[in-house]
Amino acid sequence: MKLKKNIPLIDQHDKYGFWGDKFGGSFIPETLKKPVEDLTDKFKKLRKNKKFIRKRDFYFKNYIGSPTSFIKLENLSKHLGGAQIWAKVVSEANGGAHKIYNATVHALICKAMGKKYIVGDTGAGYAGKMLSMAAKKFGLKCKIFMGAKDIRRQKPNCDAMKKNGAEIVPVYSGSQTLVDAVSECMRYWVSNCDNTHMCVGSTVGPNIFVKICGWSTAQISRELKTQLKKEFKKIPKKIKLINCVGGGSSAYGFWSEFIDYDKKQIELIGVEAGGPKKSKLHAAPLSRNAKIGILHGAASYVCQNNEGQIQETESISAGLDYPGVSPIHCFLKDSKRARYTYATDEAALNAYKMVTKFEKLNPSLEPSHAFAEAIKIAPKLSRDTILIVNSCGDAKKDRDILRERLGKY
Amino acid sequence: MNNSLIAQSFQNAKKENRPALLTYTVAGDNTKKKSLEILKSISKYADICELGFPHNTPIADGGQIQTSAYRAIKNGIKINDVFSVVRKFKKFRKNKPIILMGYYNMIYQYDENKFISKCKKSKVDGIIVVDLPYPENKIFASKCKKNKINFIQLISPTTSKSRLKKIVKDSHDMIYYISMLSTTGGKLKVSPKKIIQEYQKIKNQNKSKNVVIGFGITEKTIRSLRKADGLVVGSAICKEITRSIKKRQNTVINVTNIVKKLKNKIQ
Incomplete structure (x- = not known):
């Protein structure tokens, strides 16, 4: 399964609408x-x-407030050591995500x-x-x-x-x-x-x-590309773009301009919802190897049983709590352009705690999954590695859950 | 497939100067055994029996059929059970056509070829796949035909004229016309006259195709559509099953009474 260059991924499907012959x-x-x-x-x-x-x-520009800012998380990077951690603060967009x-x-x-x-x-x-x-x-x-x-x-x-x-x-x-x-x-x-x-x-x-x-969320990566060039003069040699994946809209938007780059230069990492540590249920069809199935009009990896009944999912994050995933992420997985992993509820909560402790940032539970992965891998990476997390939602909506689980918001 | 049981059923109804009556029930609703009993009992009045293989994420079914489907799944129905219901039914009444109806993921997981061969072995007469429209269904439909199983194409009020022509051309013995923009079991929001007009457009393409009308058909509305080759009643039956269970009454008797009444209305 191969990706084409110079054609947006959203257009790389056949006449029946399938990406890589089988997704979508x-x-x-x-x-x-x-x-x-x-x-x-x-x-x-x-x-x-x-x-x-x-x-x-x-x-x-005038209604959503584009571009959203691109900032270095100095304190978090210093605390963890290793790679530099940056955030694209998409939650600044009008409405908060x-x-x-x-x-x-x-x-x-x-x-x-x-x-x-x-x-x-x-x-x-x-x-x-x-x-x-x-x-x-x-x-x-x-x-x-x-x-x-x-x-x-x-x-x-x-x-x-x-x-x-x-x-x-x-x-x-x-x-x-x-x-x-x-x-x-x-x-x-x-x-x-x-x-x-x-x-x-x-x-x-x-x-x-x-x-x-x-096509709509791709705006995020267009902005980021400009911001990277401005910040670093050119696109840095070692970048990792980390994004949470539920349906996959923010991840695709965050990545679309960078898919044509070599993965050694720009690695794409998708983080799914692993659910509670002790539960068998999750919402991570890509990283936990679900089978291909048809859900809501498209073929994709889907959490389902042997019969084809869609399985219940479980995640602290309502935005990631979905048994299917975008066909374009299935395509990115099978073509090996992106790597997918998951973070548990607990890991996401810990990441939220740590990010809010060190930075003036209030990521919702969805991007907290992405931060969990960044926090996990940053210490092992060199200082010239640029980890960028898409902080794609604001935690205001999660206040009740955070209060219950962390005792404070 | 001129001599299919489905085609014969329409001919028989025509001889009696009435539309064929098609019923829809969900396999395993509310148990495997009960659904077989219901099927056996209503087949005395119904000309063709549609049997749903339930899916838990149905995108075109209204509340009544959803309730039946969830109930059947909860009670443990599996695809192989659906086939065994058909097999047992066919032993009891071998000339009554059975049409399986459901969503594509169930077939996809079972494996298309295996599904069709299992249908053939169980003597299934036709298949309706709600979310596999034309032309995506071409390969599957031709596999069905090769195995002498009717693949039933759907046409809706939104189907364009050019598309309608192609679908009719590619159809087998029976075509299903969806009466209105609705999920199953909605209230009939289009006048019967208008529905028959649209129905006639399909008939005009090819008189030899048997066209049935479904969605929104109840005891109240069935008579007004009796010009059609066949009429499908599903949600009204599922609703009766739900009601009977709630009232702790005999589902088999109650559902059979409904089907008997429906038949009387079109006689």
Whole structure:
């Protein structure tokens, strides 16, 4: 399985939408064929449309607040010794996480398609919060599907969604988390696709949704590339880009400009949710060798049983608590361009404690998984190695969990 | 596949000047044994029986069928059990067509070829795969045909005209028309007249194809659509199973009564 150079990864699929012949595709009910085709055609045109690109860039800059800063974590680096640890503080983006990029682009597409309603799924609540923000900004009616368990554990984001005028639809089926929210959202779209646009909150789902989301978050790595050149005069010789992976939208966005580089120069490390130390359950299909399966309209590595029933997952981080993963990450894994590992709940909590102790940074539980890996490998690496962590979310939404687990927030 | 049991069932219904009645139940709902009993009992009135192999992440099913599917999975139904239900049913009523219906991941994990050969051995007559649309289903559909199993194509109100032509051309003995934009079991939100108009567009492509209408069909609505070659009732049956279990009543008797009533409405 080989990657092509000079072609964005999101476009390296065949005519049926498969990356590397087997990941992705569009496993959708007949009813969704037409709306998915319409969306595919529209997106193809829009991404070539200069006016649309100008509009996107305008909102990225003036609404989202791009570029987000790129900072050295001096104290943490000194404390650990070894590699330099840097962070791309994507949580500075309007709303507090990278999900705003995808949400903004979807709202713009929805407008361009003349639809007035937009629906989306959410796990940690960020995708939902951002979609509700973008909907409000662009005058769209918004519905957010969210697992009942997630509604309980991510209350601050739910409050934000309601404040933005979105309707939160609680999902009680299955494990009452992100997987069920996505299913319910897709079912809603099946019934309302004539006047409603659907936003999938990550680089998952039928092919076109992977592409739109990846195209949106890629802004992160465009900024980083400029920032690296400014900081170091040229792209340094030894870089490791560390990112948490749930669906994989922030990781793809963080990496997309650097995929063509040799992995000896720029290593890509994805960190999945390993779940509680003592539990058999996790949300790490890539690093714990799940089999390929079809979930939410795409083929990817999926946590499932022998029969093909999707398995329950467990993670302290609602944003990573998903049994599948983006087909483009499966492609990056099998082509050996990226390396995937996992961090347990406990490791993520410890990383959160350490980062907040040494730095003025408040990463949510999702990027805390990435920090856990950085903290683990930094001491073993040389001082000229640049470890960059995508701090893609802010911990405000996790205050209840952190208070419970660490006794303070 | 001119002489398939499915084609014959439509001919028989036509002779009686009525649409064929297709039922949908979930294998293993609420137990393996019960679902077989239900199937045996309702097959007295139904012309074709669809049997769902349940999946826990269904993206096109409404609440009633989801409930049935989750219940069956919780009670331990496995794919091999689904085949054994079919085998036992076919021993009891060998001329009644059985159509398996479900999601592609279950087939993918079982292995496509193994799944089809197991279908053949168990005497399954047709297969519907909800999330394997045309043209992605071409290879699978032709494998089915080679094994004399009907692959049933779906058409929906959103299907474009050019696409419709291709799907009809590639279809086998039966085509499933989805009445409206909805998951299964939704309230019929389109007028029966409009549904029949759309149905007619499919028939006009090829009169010899048997086209059935499904989604939103209940005791109340079934009569208004009786011009169709066949009508599918699923959620209304699953709902009755849920109700009967809750009330601690006999599911077999109650469900059979519903199917009997449905049949009377179209006679």
